Amino acid sequence: MSLAEASRRLGHRVHALGIVDSTQTEAVRLAEAGAAEGTVVTASHQTSGRGRRGRRWVDAGGESLLMSIVLRPPVSPNRAPQLSLVGAVAVADALRACAGVRAAIRWPNDVMVGERKICGMLPEAATPRPGALGHVVLGIGLNVNQAEFPAPLCDLATSVRIETGRMTAIGEILEGVLSALDRWYGRFLTAGLDGIREAWLERAQSIGRRARAADGREGVAVDLGRDGALVLRTDSGETLRVLAGDVTMEASHATGD
């Protein structure tokens, strides 16, 4: 282990599995059994990969980074979704550092190259008692070595290989993600969302785009609130704050079905 790795908070223990139903399920099991913060589960293929909003996350096997990481931040449960904002900044940085891919974040936590999704994130929190956050398992699905995607995904999804024209070792991307996540998660622990908000805004593609809240009201996204809400300005000049799951971005896609 290098000195840099030894001083990291995350990734000291990596359970590298083959075929599993979902790395989330495995990581939740480990977290419930007391696994330390930073414990990582990876898999070569998932038979029941989970996406956001109950969607499936489908992978072809051996081509994606499929990982779940156990986090135990000392924050209230309503702040758990903020961890996927942290994760999105880290993945965007890792893609740049490991593969030279310029990615941008679509609120709240999709990582995009242009209009195509390269990575999705799923934070799942456990609250053993009201108001107490036990752990958060942050799942990351990143398309690495897919040469192409079948229709209709081909218009919606991309991979590191499609963007660079070459294969990249999934382990190299995992290391890059862990190192970037360690850095940004450290800032989140010391400064809260303020520690990553500027970085998120610099990497965001959502600001300036139209978005629709769950109640049907629409507006242009103008900011990321200090609580992680997306701030919309409606055509009538009203300011709306929407939380993850309550908004549809224009040109919104998912890699999962």
Ligand code: BTN
């Ligand atoms: C989304 O964009 O809908 C989130 C997708 C998250 C997928 C990853 S793959 C690794 C981890 N295990 C799962 O079952 N889901 C997450």
